[in-house]
Structure formats: structure tokens, C-alpha cells
Amino acid sequence: xxxxxxxVQRQIDEIEALSSIYGEEWCVINETAKIFCINVSDPSxxxxxxxxxxxxxxxxxxxxxxxVYQLNAPWLRGLDRLELANxxxxxxxxxxxxxxxxxxxxxxxxxxxxxxxxxxxxxQKITEETEVDEKDEFFTDPQCFQHxxxxxxxxxxxxxxxxxxxxxxxxxxxxxxxxxxxLAPVIHPKQVKMVLNKLYENKKIxxxxxxxxxxxxxxxxxxxFLQDCEDDGETAAGRRLLHLMQILDVxxxxxxxxxxxxxxxxxxxxxxxxxxxxxxxxxxxxxxxxAVEPTKQMGKNRRVKKDKxxxx
Numbered sequence: 633x634x635x636x637x638x639x640v641q642r643q644i645d646e647i648e649a650l651s652s653i654y655g656e657e658w659c660v661i662n663e664t665a666k667i668f669c670i671n672v673s674d675p676s677x678x679x680x681x682x683x684x685x686x687x688x689x690x691x692x693x694x695x696x697x698x699x700v701y702q703l704n705a706p707w708l709r710g711l712d713r714l715e716l717a718n719x720x721x722x723x724x725x726x727x728x729x730x731x732x733x734x735x736x737x738x739x740x741x742x743x744x745x746x747x748x749x750x751x752x753x754x755x756q757k758i759t760e761e762t763e764v765d766e767k768d769e770f771f772t773d774p775q776c777f778q779h780x781x782x783x784x785x786x787x788x789x790x791x792x793x794x795x796x797x798x799x800x801x802x803x804x805x806x807x808x809x810x811x812x813x814x815l816a817p818v819i820h821p822k823q824v825k826m827v828l829n830k831l832y833e834n835k836k837i838x839x840x841x842x843x844x845x846x847x848x849x850x851x852x853x854x855x856x857f858l859q860d861c862e863d864d865g866e867t868a869a870g871r872r873l874l875h876l877m878q879i880l881d882v883x884x885x886x887x888x889x890x891x892x893x894x895x896x897x898x899x900x901x902x903x904x905x906x907x908x909x910x911x912x913x914x915x916x917x918x919x920x921x922x923a924v925e926p927t928k929q930m931g932k933n934r935r936v937k938k939d940k941x942x943x944x
Contacts, residue, residue, distance in 0.1 A: 637693060637733050643689050653734070661670045661686070672737055676745040681744045683708060685737065692733045698724045701736075702865070709843075709864075710832045716743050717862065749805065764765040795826045801913035802906050808894025811902075813909040815917055818886045819846055821858065829888055842866040842904060845873035847886035868889065869906055876907050882919045 635648055643666065651658045666689040673682040689701040703716060716739075723735050810817035814837075816827040824847055832838045836863040846861035849915030859878075873887065887910045891902070898905070914920050 637750060639691060639693060639695055642694055646694075646733060650733060651736075653701055653738070664675075666690075670737055670747065672740045672744065674748050674869075676742065681707065681748055683740055683744065685740060687733065695729050699733065699888075700868070702863070703740075704865075709838070712747070712823055713864070714825060714828060716740065716864075718860075719743065721860075759787060794823075795830060796823055798827060798830055799913065799917055801909055802917065804909050806901065807896040807906060809896065809898055809902070809905075810892045810894070811905045811909045812867075812890050813913040814888040814890065815913045816886050818848070818849060819884050824860075824886055826889070833887060837890050841893040842869065842891045843888055844869045844873055844891070845888040846870055846877055846887060848874070848877050848883050850883040866902070866906075869903065873906060873910055876910060880911070880914060880920055882914060884912070885917075885919055887913065896923050 647668070650668075650670070654667065657671045659669045659671070661669055667686070668689075668719075669684055669686040671682060673683050683703060683705040686702045686704060690700060692698050693699055698721075701720070703713060708716070719739055721735050723732055723739060727735065796816040796818055798814055799815045801815070803810050803812040805811075814831060816823070818824055818827065828845070831843070837843065842864045844862065844864050844866055847859060850856075851856040851858055859874060861869040861874040873889065877885075888908055889906045891906070911920070
């Protein structure tokens with residue numbers, strides 16, 4: 633009880649401090665439910681990058697649980713989203729029991745600045761290289777230059793880890809919404825980024841309303857699982873997908889479920905379709921009921937309670 637009272641007071645103090653620091657950037661969405669958001673922008677005058685961080689403070693925060701958060705920005709997808717999410721979660725792990733929202737906001741601001749500087753550096757580098765030898769076909773032919781630049785970036789990215797093969801499941805359609813699962817074997821977090829990067833090369837997948845994913849990697853040296861998930865705007869869907877993979881006891885695999893919203897709300901059925909499409913592709917690729925690898929055998933079925941979370 634004392635712990636809960638301490639959390640309440642610490643949340644009040646943190647909210648007052650953030651409101652004072654960030655002024656109009658700080659917004660109270662629902663004070664009773666402890667839902668807040670802050671608009672974070674790059675301090676650079678020339679940059680137009682901005683991001684909205686929405687947080688829900690559970691009763692256990694900050695002593696025993698992190699804030700529930702969502703990152704909202706039209707440009708933040710794929711690898712950028714994964715990189716930023718990992719940074720925020722690392723801050724939480726390194727500051728267990730502490731109030732961390734200020735650190736999160738400043739990390740996001742630092743992230744926005746780095747992305748702007750990186751984009752400027754790339755433009756400058758291309759400009760300088762183009763001026764080196766205007767007669768070289770590699771530089772003078774825009775199509776040739778773009779093609780070779782992509783090849784070089786692929787080589788750098790895949791130099792240490794191999795891009796895993798990506799499999800695609802059968803789509804499930806319900807009331808004009810379509811769900812399709814994708815699967816790739818992964819043994820290293822770098823491969824998670826590679827798979828996402830590969831999938832986002834497909835314009836249809838990149839344009840999906842949500843690309844929910846989860847992965848589990850077994851680390852033999854630590855005798856533990858490295859696992860993570862991403863909702864991509866579909867609240868709690870990533871956590872549910874990861875929970876399914878834990879129940880099925882699958883490892884060294886990543887599952888992504890793309891959803892194209894059809895304009896009709898599906899309610900809790902959307903979670904059923906996400907999990908069913910994920911389970912189907914795990915069965916098709918022999919990650920379930922495998923007699924060869926005990927780590928891939930199915931665990932006991934557990935019912936996942938349906939809830940009435942807002943649908944996006």
C-alpha cells in the first residue's frame with residue numbers, strides 16, 4: 633500500500649515537472665486514466681521532423697513497471713521505429729525504479745536531431761562524390777548511381793549476418809480487413825532489422841495499416857530468451873503475438889503480421905485473426921509439433937482474454 637502511495641506521489645511530481653519544463657508541448661489527454669502526450673520536435677530550425685509520444689502511467693510506475701507508450705509520427709516506421717523503441721527500453725532497464733519520462737523525451741529529441749544530421753550528411757556526401765569525377769558513369773548516371781549505392785548499403789548491412797529467407801502466409805480477410813503473416817528464422821537481433829528492411833521494400837507491406845511483429849531468440853550462452861515485440865499502432869497486438877509464441881514455445885523465429893484496415897471495425901476479432909494467421913504460418917513452416925527440435929514443441933493451450941481496446 634505504501635508502495636502504491638509512493639508511486640502516486642512520484643507520478644504527480646513528475647507530471648508537474650514535465651508540464652513546467654515543456655509547457656504547451658505537454659498535453660493531458662485523460663488525467664484520471666493517467667494518459668498524457670508530448671509533442672517532441674527537432675530543435676534545428678531547418679528540420680521538420682516531429683514525433684508525438686503518448687504514455688499511460690500504470691499504478692506500478694515507476695517502482696515496478698514502465699510507462700505504456702506509443703510513438704506517433706507518419707515517417708517513423710520499420711528500422712527507425714525499432715531503433716528508437718530499443719533506445720527507450722534500454723533507458724528503462726538502466727534506470728529501474730526511477731522516473732524516466734524526461735529521459736525518454738530527451739532521447740527522442742536526440743534521435744530526431746541525429747536523423748536530421750544523418751540526412752544532411754548523406755546529401756553532402758553524395759554532392760561531394762558527384763563532384764569527384766563527372767565523367768564516371770557511376771556518378772553521372774543517376775539510375776546507375778542509385779543502383780550501386782543500394783548494392784553497397786546491402787553489402788555493409790549483410791556483411792556480418794546473413795539475411796534470412798522470408799516466408800509469406802495465406803491472407804485472412806474479414807469485413808474488408810486483410811491479415812497476412814510473414815515469417816523468418818532469426819538467430820541475432822541484427823537479422824530482425826534486416827527482415828523488416830526487406831519487407832518494407834514491398835510497397836504493399838510498407839503501406840499496411842499495421843505491421844505487428846514479435847521475435848524470440850534463444851541465447852545458449854546465457855540460457856535465456858532474447859525477445860521483443862512491436863504493436864505498430866495496434867494497441868497490445870505485439871504483446872499478444874509474443875505471448876502466443878511463448879505458449880507455443882517457438883524460438884529463433886520472427887513473425888510479422890500485416891493488417892490492411894478495410895474501414896469496418898472488427899473489435900476483438902482482429903486479435904483472433906492476427907494470432908490465427910501467425911499460428912498458421914508457424915505450423916506451415918514446422919515450428920510447431922516438430923519431433924526434431926524439442927524447443928519447437930507446442931506448449932499447453934491457454935485462452936487469451938478478449939478485451940475492448942480502441943481499434944486503430
